[in-house]
Amino acid sequence: MPVFLNTADAGFEAAFQTLLGQKREEAEDVDQAVAAIIADVRARGDQAVIELTQRFDRLALTSETLAFSPAEIDAEIAKVRPEDRDALELAAERIRAYHARQKPQDESWTDSAGAMLGWRWTPVSAAGLYVPGGLASYPSSVLMNAIPAKVAGVERLVIACPTPDGKVNPLVLLAARIAGVDTVYRIGGAQAIAALAYGTGTIAPVDKITGPGNAFVAAAKRRVFGRVGIDMIAGPSEILVIADADNDPDWIALDLLSQAEHDESAQSILVTDSAAFGEAVAKAVARRLEALERRAIAGASWATNGAVIVARDLSEAARLSNRVAPEHLELCVPDPEGLAREITHAGAIFLGQYTPEAIGDYVGGPNHVLPTARSARFSSGLSALDFLKRTTLAKMTPEALKAIGPAAERLATSESLQAHGLSVRARLDRLNG
Amino acid sequence: MPVFLNTADAGFEAAFQTLLGQKREEAEDVDQAVAAIIADVRARGDQAVIELTQRFDRLALTSETLAFSPAEIDAEIAKVRPEDRDALELAAERIRAYHARQKPQDESWTDSAGAMLGWRWTPVSAAGLYVPGGLASYPSSVLMNAIPAKVAGVERLVIACPTPDGKVNPLVLLAARIAGVDTVYRIGGAQAIAALAYGTGTIAPVDKITGPGNAFVAAAKRRVFGRVGIDMIAGPSEILVIADADNDPDWIALDLLSQAEHDESAQSILVTDSAAFGEAVAKAVARRLEALERRAIAGASWATNGAVIVARDLSEAARLSNRVAPEHLELCVPDPEGLAREITHAGAIFLGQYTPEAIGDYVGGPNHVLPTARSARFSSGLSALDFLKRTTLAKMTPEALKAIGPAAERLATSESLQAHGLSVRARLDRLNG
Structure with a gap:
């Protein structure tokens, strides 16, 4: 039976605190195993990924078969029932329309000192989406990860989805196609995350990795964070x-x-x-x-x-x-x-x-x-913003530099960063002299 | 001498790749030490932070002196030269004006199916800023971290800044006051990050931690990521x-x-x-x-x-x-x-x-x-967005549910999530019956 609480009861606060602090998931300590897998993939590339896929997914791949071929995808998609396809397409359309509204505006303005300021948004070039295999292989998650990336303008979008014993969910492949995913690799686990982050002979590295996964995937994402961007640890x-x-x-x-x-x-x-x-x-x-x-x-x-x-x-x-x-x-x-x-x-x-x-x-x-x-x-749910980044812009005119440069020089001096101050001073001297 | 390259040279691509791949920082392997420090702070709270500060910063604190008192801050700030204060205030004003423009809009609309959709932005409740001690204790970084948080509407804003041997940079305290920081703790290292993330008897936990730091601070931020939000690993x-x-x-x-x-x-x-x-x-x-x-x-x-x-x-x-x-x-x-x-x-x-x-x-x-x-x-530079999160909104009318509910039910069935489908079906049956 679930817990029944009433805020009017004396023991409520303590019981609510217990509920809040309840640890619902025992973190498996897989970090050392994951570190070894990542090192192996970095060192041996395709060959490591192939061996690990054989070991964990009981699937024999070669560099040529790491990715599904278009013909294989066609064959799988042909198995999908029309009503499932229609439902996926309706979902995709609605997800696309919602996320399209999230695209932020570039801005620029000139302030009272005469400085031009602003920012520009640009997409991540390449993104990799992790899609779990087995029970939790959800086509809806493919749409939810891939469509914001496409809306943001990501050029190259790939999926890593393990296929244990070669078992594939045709709906996942259909969702990938509807969303405009370029390539689907049939690899999973920490080896897939390592391959996406560092690249292998066959798999080009990506800049951002999103998507849910098991404890191995989560630990691997945490480890490659910084080398690539990641979403959250779900x-x-x-x-x-x-x-x-x-x-x-x-x-x-x-x-x-x-x-x-x-x-x-x-x-x-x-x-x-x-x-x-x-x-x-x-x-x-x-x-x-x-x-x-x-x-x-x-x-x-x-x-x-x-x-x-x-x-x-x-x-x-x-x-x-x-x-x-x-x-x-x-x-x-x-x-x-x-x-x-x-x-x-x-x-x-x-x-x-x-x-x-x-x-x-x-x-x-x-x-x-x-x-x-x-x-x-x-933190927030996944959005088009997760596949965009902002570059700030600043342009000083001679007048703007004269107005605010001395304060920059002063602060640089106070932080003992002499070259910072001199880079401003050299320009001010020319402008004033 | 730095490397000189010319794109017209035959060896350019290889040399440029070397430059790109150059590892400029040897990651110290401090992760195990950091894990132990975090566990200690979680277990023993204030007492652990006090002992670690004694050990690493040679500073004897009590629970009462973990934070600077307002009088101590006043006394330090009085040492700042007026021209430094003026420069900091000019900087703060300009940083505030720029970041104020980053505040995103809430949106809501009704789509063709009759569904109300949208999102709302809300601030993080409490944020902690890490400010390194010693050489890299930059007042400008205090402004750059604290002002976006204030612009976003963060209610409680605290700083952790170690003061080895009790040495304080008065400009850091002045910058904290100008930016509206509530409390400055004189603690640093992994113990400060742990205290901010998990709280101690004296230090209330925060929801987000930003700011640069050494290898210990970086490793600790990586470890508490998920428990709290972090910015980037700089x-x-x-x-x-x-x-x-x-x-x-x-x-x-x-x-x-x-x-x-x-x-x-x-x-x-x-x-x-x-x-x-x-x-x-x-x-x-x-x-x-x-x-x-x-x-x-x-x-x-x-x-x-x-x-x-x-x-x-x-x-x-x-x-x-x-x-x-x-x-x-x-x-x-x-x-x-x-x-x-x-x-x-x-x-x-x-x-x-x-x-x-x-x-x-x-x-x-x-x-x-x-x-x-x-x-x-x-990824992007720090901004007001780092201290805001977006809640998505959706409201179906009976008509909207009739229009799109069947597709949701279809997809739930295809993913073997029966209760998902039933939660839609029960409503559709009432509406249709």
Whole structure:
């Protein structure tokens, strides 16, 4: 059974702190193994990747077969049912439209000193997307990672997706094609991250790596960070639903189970101003669990990490939610826009009872790659901005340099950086003399 | 002597590759020591920080004296000369004005399916800035880190700055006050990063940590990444100057030396379309080095990492610069705006001969915390955006859910996520029934 808390109870604060501090994922200590794999790929390139793929994925590749050929992709895509293709295309279109609005503007202006200032945005040249194999090989994640990169203007976009025992998800390949991915490598794990970051004989290095993965992939991304850009280190998924009694308990139960079915480490929290409604949702969860295909996973997640919290009112619910900083937040209340203004930390907000979180996973438009494990306190979901970088611009006229140069010289001197000061002084002397 | 290359020479590409691949900084392997320090601070809080500060900084603190008191800050600030204060205030004002323009807009719209979509930006609640002690304790860096945080709306802003043997830079404290920093802790190293990330009895944890530091600080930031946000892992500074023959070789020499004097690992590269000008600049560097206070550092940097490259024309120079992706790029050419349009990767561009890079270090307005070590390929300088995060918004009407819900259900089914599909289906059934 999940934990039931009531903010009116004396022990609430301690119990809530425990919930907040709950470590839902034991970090496997794979760092040394990953360091060795990265060193091997740097030293031996293709050959290391091929041997590691044989060992971990039981798949014999050559430099020529590291990537799917266009014909192989065609053959896999042909297996996809038309209704699945249509759904993917609708999703892609909506994701593209949403992310296109994120493209920032270049700016430049002249300030009162006569200095021209501004900035320009340019895309990352090459990006690599990691797509897990097996159970978690989600075509929707391909769209969510690849489309922002294309919208940003990334020139070369590749995927690394392991195919253990040669098993491929045709929908992943279709999603890659719809999104405009150039190449799909059938490699995974730390060796794939190393190959993308450093390059091999066959695989050209990329500048940025995004996408979820297991503990090996996460440790490898952390290690190559700096050599390339990375997105975030993703943790287990989570949802917090704020719902009053004027909701169907069954709908809310299904929303909670949508997260719980991802992973035993996932977390689903209901915060409500009605104890009776909280009880009703818990009952509905138990009922729905009986028939759920993934009831073992979802049941374990709900029992271990689930919580029902009864708050005095919706504002208190919002304050609790801000302390959780949830990845997904549903506001199933009469005035969701109003309550949203009280939310300071959340990856994504779903407003009103007709917006189940699952809409956001697929077809809403916003990205489903969102900050987990309370990291919405300081980070954002994936966006076109993750594939762009900003170059600042400054141009001094002689007059601007005369106006502000002496202060720069003064500060350089105070920091004992003489050449800095002289580089300004030499110009000022010419201008003044 | 720095390396001289000419793109017309047969061996150019190999030599340029060597320059690009040159490892300028040996990463000290301090990771295990840092892991132990972080574990100690998590376990013992204040007491661990106090003992480590005694050991590394030879300074006896108590929980009460971890932070400077307002009176101590007043006393230190009183030592600052008025001209230094004026220069800092001018710099602060210009940095504030520039970063204020970076604040992004919230957006929301209704799309053709009737879905309301959008996003909102909110500030990080608490940020910690690391300021190195000793030689590299730069008041300008305090402004460059703290002002974007304040512009973003960060509520609580603290500094960790070690004071080895109790030595304090009054300008650092003045810069902190001008920028609106709330508290300055006199602690440093991995113990400071751990205290900021996890909190201690006295130090409340923050959500984001920025600022440069030594190998211990860098390793600690990498380790706490995920628990808190971090900026980048900064490497040694670098400049690339593209200059034609119509420049004063002495000015360009001083610009190159401005980077070289930071650190022996710093790198200064001149790319010019005139071999004679390249020679003239090299001579000017040698002449200026003779009288430079930091000639040992600057001379070693220039000899080891410096380069003069002669290109066929300015467009080729821009292409070479893009392969370097320099932190600082000066365009000392007749049409700097035109050439800037050919630049795809650079942290900051300084346009024209009256914009020495030192202006950008202090008073230009743009940030001087910029991507080093070729990371301008995928990252940007520090900005107000680093202290903001974006929450995506979505609201479906019944009509919107009817329009796009079935595709979400289809995709959920294809990914074997039954509860996801049911959460949509339950609502559609009600709406349709």
